[in-house]
Amino acid sequence: MRADPNPHGASASGASGASGASASGASASGASASGASLDKGATWQRGDTPQRLAQAALRDLPWEVGVAKPDPAIVVDGVTRTFGGLTAVAVDHLEVQRGGITGLIGPNGAGKTTLFNLLTGFDQPNTGTWSFDGRSLGKLAPHQVARLGVVRTFQLTKALSRLTVLQNMLLGAQGQRGESFLRALVPGTWRAQEKANTEKAMDLLRRFKLDAKKDEFAGTLSGGQRKLLEMARALMSDPKVVMLDEPMAGVNPALTQSLLGHVKDLREEGMTVIFVEHDMDVVRDISDWVVVMAAGRVIAEGPPESISQNQAVVDAYLGAHHDAPLTVEEEDQVLAEAEQAIAREEHGGGEVLGSTSTTTGKGER
Amino acid sequence: MGDLLDAVAVALKAGLGFQAIFFALLAIGINVQFGYAGLLNFGQIAFALLGGFGIAISVSQWGLPFWVGVIVGLVAAVVLALLLGLPTLRLRADYLAIATIATAEGLRLLFRSVSATPVTNGTRGLSAFNGDFIALAPWATNARYRLLGTSWSGGELWVAVVGWVVVVLACLLVFALMRSPWGRVLKSIREDEDAVRSLGKNVYVYKMQALVLGGILGALGGMVYAVGTGSAVPDQYQNANTFLAYAALILGGAARVLGPVIGSIVLLFILQFADTGLRLLIDNGIIPEGLLSATDVAQIRFVLVGIGLMLLLVFRPQGIFGDRREVMLDAR
Known part of the structure; x- marks a missing residue:
C-alpha cells in the first residue's frame, strides 16, 4: 500500500474491514465511512453507518513520535520501567486520542504488555507521570484505575473457570451494594441491583453470542469464547477506556471477524480502545492510529497505512541494514x-x- | 451382632460429640478461607488455641465472667488474623501458608513455655472455667442420659446442643454470604486475583475479611473444645488438627456449605468406628494378636482413614457434596 497522509487512503482499508465485520452489523459501504464521520449529531446505534470521529480528528496530524492529539484521553510522560539492567519501557511522550482505536504494535519484548501493566496499575514505573482525563494515575492500585473507567483484558485470558459465564459477567458490574460484607447479609439491599445487572449481562451475552452458555462453567469455554467473555465482562463496568492485550491471539479466523466487529462497536459507542496485536491485517483494518514500540521506546506513530512504510519500523521488525543500499x-x-x-x-x-x-x-x- | 451395634453407637456419639463440632467449626473456617477465597491457612489451630485460652485465661486467671472470655477469645482471633494477613496477603498464596503454619506451632510452644506459666499454667494448662456455661443447661448436668444407644452426661449433651446450634448458625452465615455478590467476589479471587483487580475490586480487603471470618470460626471451634473437655492444655492444640480439619473439608466437599460439617461427622465416625471395630475384632480373635495388638489400634485407624481418603480422591475427588464437573475443570 502506498503511503498517503490523506484519510481517504485509510477509508480504503476501512472498506476491506467492513466486508468482514458482518457480525457487527456494519453493512455500510466502507468508502463512505470517512464522509459520514462528521455527522456528530445523532447518537450511534448498532447497525448504523460507522462514524470515524477519531480518524477525522487525527487526519492532519504529522506522523511523528510524541505528537499532540486534539483530544487526548491518556497522556504518558517520561515513563520508564527497568527490571534490573533491562529497560523494559522508556516512553518520552505519548498521547492517546479519545474515542479512537489505537493499535500498539512491536516485536516480541518491545514492552507493550509492560506499558499496559503500568497504565492499569498492575506495575509501577520507576519514573514518569501518566494521566487519564487529566487525572494522574500515579500510585493507583489496579482496582482504583479500573474504577476510573480504564479496564483491561489479559494476554493469557483470565476467565474465572469455576464460575458460570453469567457469574463472570456479574462480577464486572461496578458499585455493587452486595459486595460489602455487611450488606451482603441483607439481600434486600442488593436484590434489585442484582436483577438489573443480570439483565444487562444477558444483553451483553446475547450480543457476544454467549447467552446459550450462561449457566456453564467458564472453564468449559473454548479459547475464543473466553476472549469474548473477557471482553464482555470488561464492558459490564461501562468503561471509558478498554485496553485489550492481544485480543485475537489464538482465536480461529471465523471468530476473529466477530471479535473485530465488537472492537469497532466499542469505538462507535464512544469508548477509547487501545489494543496490542501482532496480526498486521487486523491492525490495518481497525486502528485509527498505530503506535510502534521497540526495545521499550515508541519508535513511530501514525495512521496504519503510514507504518509499513516507516524505515524505523521495518528495521525494528527485520533488523537494520537488511536491505541497505x-x-x-x-x-x-x-x-x-x-x-x-x-x-x-x-x-x-x-x-x-x-x-x-x-x-x-x-x-x- | 450386638457388639457391632454398640460399635456403631459409640462411633455415632463421637460423630455428634463436641470433637466433631470442634472439627466442623475449624473446617467451616477453612472452607471460607481455602474453599471459597483460595487462601491457604495451615494454622487454623492457632485460632482455636486463642479461642480456648481466651476463655480459660479470662475466667480462671483474671476472674472475668464466661461471656467476657468468649469476647476476649474472638478479639484475639481477629487480631491474629490481621497480624497474619497484613504482611502476607499482598504476596503469593504460599506466604500465608508459611506464616500460618509457623504461627500455629510457635503459639503452642509459647503457651506451654515456662515463661508463660503465670498466665497459661504451662504444660498443665487451665481448668475449671466452664462452670458458668454448664450451669446454664436446662437439665441436670450430673445425671446421665441414654441417647442413640450410648450414655451422655448432662454437661456433654449441653455442650453438644449449643455447639451444633453454633455450627448451624455458622452454616447459615456462610450460605447467606456465598450466594451474595460478596461471595461471588471471593470465589473469583480463588480463580484469578488479577482478573478481579482489573474489574475494580479491592482484592486485599476481601482476602482480609475472609481470613478474619475463618479465624473467628476457628476460635469458636477452640472454645467448644475447651468447654467440652473442661480444660485448656496447649498440647491439645497440635497443628495435626488443622490437617484433620482439611481432611474433613475435602471429604465433605470444599466450597460447599454443608461439606465441612458432614465431612467432620463422617471423619469422626469412621475414626471411632475403626477404633472400636478393630478392638472388637482383636478381642474376638478374628485378627490374630500377633498381627495387630490393641495398643496399635490408635495408630492403625489413622492409616485406615488415610487409605479411605486416598480412595476418595481417586473415585470421588469432589468429596461427598462437591460437583464433579467443577473439580475436573482445569483450574487455569
Whole structure:
C-alpha cells in the first residue's frame, strides 16, 4: 500500500474491514465511512453507518513520535520501567486520542504488555507521570484505575473457570451494594441491583453470542469464547477506556471477524480502545492510529497505512541494514559488469558464444 | 451382632460429640478461607488455641465472667488474623501458608513455655472455667442420659446442643454470604486475583475479611473444645488438627456449605468406628494378636482413614457434596 497522509487512503482499508465485520452489523459501504464521520449529531446505534470521529480528528496530524492529539484521553510522560539492567519501557511522550482505536504494535519484548501493566496499575514505573482525563494515575492500585473507567483484558485470558459465564459477567458490574460484607447479609439491599445487572449481562451475552452458555462453567469455554467473555465482562463496568492485550491471539479466523466487529462497536459507542496485536491485517483494518514500540521506546506513530512504510519500523521488525543500499565501490563494480555485457552483445551473438568457450577452456587449463 | 451395634453407637456419639463440632467449626473456617477465597491457612489451630485460652485465661486467671472470655477469645482471633494477613496477603498464596503454619506451632510452644506459666499454667494448662456455661443447661448436668444407644452426661449433651446450634448458625452465615455478590467476589479471587483487580475490586480487603471470618470460626471451634473437655492444655492444640480439619473439608466437599460439617461427622465416625471395630475384632480373635495388638489400634485407624481418603480422591475427588464437573475443570 502506498503511503498517503490523506484519510481517504485509510477509508480504503476501512472498506476491506467492513466486508468482514458482518457480525457487527456494519453493512455500510466502507468508502463512505470517512464522509459520514462528521455527522456528530445523532447518537450511534448498532447497525448504523460507522462514524470515524477519531480518524477525522487525527487526519492532519504529522506522523511523528510524541505528537499532540486534539483530544487526548491518556497522556504518558517520561515513563520508564527497568527490571534490573533491562529497560523494559522508556516512553518520552505519548498521547492517546479519545474515542479512537489505537493499535500498539512491536516485536516480541518491545514492552507493550509492560506499558499496559503500568497504565492499569498492575506495575509501577520507576519514573514518569501518566494521566487519564487529566487525572494522574500515579500510585493507583489496579482496582482504583479500573474504577476510573480504564479496564483491561489479559494476554493469557483470565476467565474465572469455576464460575458460570453469567457469574463472570456479574462480577464486572461496578458499585455493587452486595459486595460489602455487611450488606451482603441483607439481600434486600442488593436484590434489585442484582436483577438489573443480570439483565444487562444477558444483553451483553446475547450480543457476544454467549447467552446459550450462561449457566456453564467458564472453564468449559473454548479459547475464543473466553476472549469474548473477557471482553464482555470488561464492558459490564461501562468503561471509558478498554485496553485489550492481544485480543485475537489464538482465536480461529471465523471468530476473529466477530471479535473485530465488537472492537469497532466499542469505538462507535464512544469508548477509547487501545489494543496490542501482532496480526498486521487486523491492525490495518481497525486502528485509527498505530503506535510502534521497540526495545521499550515508541519508535513511530501514525495512521496504519503510514507504518509499513516507516524505515524505523521495518528495521525494528527485520533488523537494520537488511536491505541497505550498496557501497560506492560495489555499485561501480556492478555498473562496469553491466557495461561489459552490453559491449559484448553489440559485437554479436558469436562473440558471446566464443567468450563462453574461452572461459570453459580456461577452466580446463 | 450386638457388639457391632454398640460399635456403631459409640462411633455415632463421637460423630455428634463436641470433637466433631470442634472439627466442623475449624473446617467451616477453612472452607471460607481455602474453599471459597483460595487462601491457604495451615494454622487454623492457632485460632482455636486463642479461642480456648481466651476463655480459660479470662475466667480462671483474671476472674472475668464466661461471656467476657468468649469476647476476649474472638478479639484475639481477629487480631491474629490481621497480624497474619497484613504482611502476607499482598504476596503469593504460599506466604500465608508459611506464616500460618509457623504461627500455629510457635503459639503452642509459647503457651506451654515456662515463661508463660503465670498466665497459661504451662504444660498443665487451665481448668475449671466452664462452670458458668454448664450451669446454664436446662437439665441436670450430673445425671446421665441414654441417647442413640450410648450414655451422655448432662454437661456433654449441653455442650453438644449449643455447639451444633453454633455450627448451624455458622452454616447459615456462610450460605447467606456465598450466594451474595460478596461471595461471588471471593470465589473469583480463588480463580484469578488479577482478573478481579482489573474489574475494580479491592482484592486485599476481601482476602482480609475472609481470613478474619475463618479465624473467628476457628476460635469458636477452640472454645467448644475447651468447654467440652473442661480444660485448656496447649498440647491439645497440635497443628495435626488443622490437617484433620482439611481432611474433613475435602471429604465433605470444599466450597460447599454443608461439606465441612458432614465431612467432620463422617471423619469422626469412621475414626471411632475403626477404633472400636478393630478392638472388637482383636478381642474376638478374628485378627490374630500377633498381627495387630490393641495398643496399635490408635495408630492403625489413622492409616485406615488415610487409605479411605486416598480412595476418595481417586473415585470421588469432589468429596461427598462437591460437583464433579467443577473439580475436573482445569483450574487455569
